[in-house]
Amino acid sequence: MNRLAVIGAALIGGELRRVEAVHGGDLSEVLRIALADGREAIVKNGPAPQTEALMLRVIAASGAPAPAVLAASDEALVMELLPAGGTLSKAWVSLGLALARLHATAGTGYGWPTNYAFGPVAIENGWTEDWPRFWAEHRLMTHLAHLPSALARRVEALAAGLPNRLPARPTPALLHGDLWGGNILAAGDRVSGLIDPACYHGHAEVDLAMLGLFDQPGAAFAEAYGALEPDNDERLPIYRLWPALVHLRLFGEGYRPMVERILHATGA
Template sequence: MSRLAEAGAALLGGTLRNATPLGGGDLSEILHIVLADGRAAVVKGGPAPQTEAAMLRAMALAGAPASAVLAASDTALVIEALPASGSLAAAWADLGRTLARLHATEGERYGWPVDYAFGPVAIPNTPSDDWPVFWGEQRLRVHVPHISGALGRRIEALAADLPNRLPARPRPALLHGDLWAGNVLADGDRVTGLIDPACYHGHGEVDLAMLSLFGQPSAAFFDAYGPLDPGHEERRAIYSLWPALVHVRLFGAGYRSMVERFLVEAGA
């Protein structure tokens, strides 16, 4: 049995019976554990389990489905195992309602109380009252030293022009922050959990852009989520740039074409 499985069992005050790896753990180990007394849970490693625990609690408090935090330490997060026998194809409408509830919870400023990371890629979250400045400095310019040549200069130029492209003070919605289909659990036509959050407060369209990065939500999703502000299609490319840049740094130059495509779509 792995050290992570043993650590999870110890945090629950039980004896480990077995542990099974779960898919999706590109950046951290994830296991389903069963204790000798029959209790089951999911255990996740990673650099900041306490930070993720706070995010899950924040989403649950906002009325979004999220795994209950059973225990957390500096090395392991133990959460409830949620039903997930369905697919998102049948649950788009419920995801729209879920995301609308999440985004209805507002913060006082843009950002998050702490910084975190996706693997080796630091994600700064210093609070700000100016949304274009936050997005330009903490989501685009931070990657320029890692992106060579002309591409980096185009990102710099776009960041400088964001006051003309993004709303200065959109409602600081609670964001999931890494919302793609693999981070949505479904059972039948119901969303049972939003997992692996990277929460902060920002423009709600950021989550929508991420959700559209590798696919397209159905019309039922957008009907359930509610009307979008004018210009959202133009902003989607700007918001999609951030996950594309993170992918370049995590997984290599194969994602540079995605960055270039979003720069073209953004007119940069």
């Protein structure tokens, strides 16, 4: 019997009857379990299940949809099984409204109480009161030692110029932190849950930039989300560079053209 499934069932006080893998867990094992008493749940491991549990609770507290946390330990996170199976093509309005609620939850600085990770790639979340410094030190320069020298020099040069490119103190919005279509559950025309977060407080445009990296939110999403800040298009490639660098480190040279393209868009 799958060990993670057994741990998950025990955490919510049930006898495991059935387990199946859930598609899409690139960096964590994700399972759907059924218990003898008829309950069902999602169980996953990951870099820090209890940290992820806190993130999901904070998202839910903002009014944005997220699966309820049923239990968490150092080994496993057990979550509510949400309705899914829909596509974002019918749920853009719902997503725009959900993100507006999420981003309306403001912090007092930029960062998160603890560090996190995408698999083996660390996410450093030390608090700062200066947004360009946070983005430079905690999102871009942390990759320099892991990049080819030519790329590293370009990223370092971009980071040095961020005080002239990013607002010094934007509202520190609550961010999902890894917002793409695979981390958004939809049922019909509504978003049922934002999952697999990597939360921190930062400029709201970060989530929007990440969303547009792999998906194509259109006018309906934009209208539901609300007005954007002036010149936001100029900042999108700066914010997209971080997830591109993460993908390069996680999945290899196939993502180097994306990194090169985004760096070119930043002018670096």
